[in-house]
Amino acid sequence: MTIKTFALGGDLTINRLGFGAMRLxxxxxxxxxxxPGTGIAVLRRAxxxxxxxxDTAGFYRRGAVQANELIRRALSPYRDDLVIASKVGPLPTPDGVLSGHARPDQLRSLVEADLRSLGLDWLDLVYLRADGMTEPAGGSIAERFAVLAELREQGLIRHxxxxxxxAAQLAExxxxxxxxxxxxxxxxxxGLLAECEDAGIAYxxxxxxxxxxxxxDAERLSAIAARLGATAVQVHLASLLAISPSLLAIPGTGSxxxxxxxxxxxxxxxxxxEADPVTPSR
Ligand SMILES: NC(=O)c1ccc[n+]([C@@H]2O[C@H](COP(=O)([O-])OP(=O)(O)OC[C@H]3O[C@@H](n4cnc5c(N)ncnc54)[C@H](OP(=O)(O)O)[C@@H]3O)[C@@H](O)[C@H]2O)c1
Incomplete structure (x- = not known):
């Protein structure tokens, strides 16, 4: 049976099926x-x-609609068991189009902006989102990650x-x-997923x-979906969760x-x- 929860950082128990806020x-x-009203309704229902x-980020915004603000309006004061994960690194234009990457000395203010927009005293999880659009550009992330590590030491970030x-950047x-x-x-x-699983890291x-x-893969998924009385998307998500107990799903939707x-x-x-990996092709 698929295990439904994961202990993030060893101490925050979360359901493996989560939510990605970018599409709000x-x-x-x-x-x-x-x-925005629909976005708030989606968050509350989730x-x-x-x-x-x-999963959110300060750069998930379009015009006046900002994911972090929707999350705060929908869900604060927050439940104790709610984990909000953010990302810093990319620098957006005011409309949310990514236009470059933050220098190490800009990261603190990005984390502080997330704290303000979400109305939190600390963030449970902050990712350093490294360079590259859809695949890693490589290169050292040490200087930037060290800034986040310092913010963690100071209590602004939990994990x-x-x-x-x-793999080299993860090791760094x-x-x-x-x-x-x-x-x-x-x-x-x-390969990296297996490494994460061994190290107790969420993937x-x-x-x-x-x-x-x-x-x-609509044809394959639909056949299984028909047997189960489910949809192809549901079979795909269930297959994804079956890949590894360390894998967390964050499907995004504004519907x-x-x-x-x-x-x-x-x-x-x-x-x-039926639970064979069904990774979307590139
Ligand atoms: N770290 C990174 O670099 C990075 C990059 C991209 C995304 N992310 C994170 O990953 C999360 C998930 O990625 P994503 O939202 O871009 O893509 P996704 O979850 O793979 O797909 C979202 C798309 O699928 C549609 N959709 C969702 N549920 C559906 C369903 N049941 N049936 C049919 N269509 C459905 C959505 O449209 P509707 O809204 O109309 O449902 C939307 O167009 C994001 O929200 C964000 O938090 C991170």
Whole structure:
């Protein structure tokens, strides 16, 4: 049976099926802002349904619609068991289009901005989102990760993560401070996932539903879905969760119907052969 929870950083128990907040603000990189009222309703329903891991970032914004602000308006005062994870690194234009990467000396103010917009005294998990659009650009992250490690020492951050990294960058970060989570695009990352599993690190694939850019294997999924009376998306999410007990899913949606569908994937029981990895192709 699939284990439904994971102890993030060894001490924060979260449900492995979480929520990605990026789609609350827009459905595509150049799409219009979405309705904030719907975003707030989606967040409240997610928590009602048992989601207690929300992945966000200060740079998830489109026009006046900002994910962190929606989260604060929807969910604060926060439940004790809610884990909000943020990312710093990319620098956005006011409209949320990524325009570069923060220098080490800019990271503290980005973390402080997240604390303000979310209305928190500390952040449970902050990833250093390293360079590269959809795959790691490589290069040293030591100087930037050390800044986050210092903020952790100062109590502004509870656990640290790295995102869009290769094995060498993960090892470099681990030399500086404990890493609680890796958030990468899953496509070719099987080796790093195994390493995370061994080290008790959460592995969080972004674009868990293909991000709207990589199609799911509809034919294969639909056959299993028909047997189970489920949808192809649900079978895909259940298969993803079956890959490893260290894998956390953060499907993103700005739709109440899709949210209900995605969270219900948690209750699907796949047969052995059906749980083969179903990674969206690039
Ligand atoms: N670290 C990084 O570099 C990085 C990069 C990208 C994303 N992320 C994180 O990963 C999270 C997930 O990624 P993502 O949101 O980009 O992509 P995703 O979860 O793979 O896919 C989201 C897309 O699928 C649609 N969708 C969701 N549920 C659906 C369903 N049941 N049926 C049909 N379509 C459905 C959404 O549209 P609707 O909104 O209309 O449902 C949206 O277009 C983000 O929210 C963000 O927190 C991190």
């Amino acid at each position: 603000v827009a459905d595509s990189v150049d799409g219009p802002p979405r309705d 928590v009602e349904l048992g989601v207690n891991h929300i 640290l993560g790295v995102s869009n990294v290769n 970060a681990q030399e500086i401070a404990p890493v609680a989570a890796v958030q990468n695009r899953y496509a070719d990352d099987v 969080v694939p972004y674009f868990p539903l293909g991000g709207g850019v990589s199609p799911l 109440l119907d899709h949210l209900e569908e995605n969270v219900a994937a948690n209750d699907l029981s796949l047969d052995d052969g």
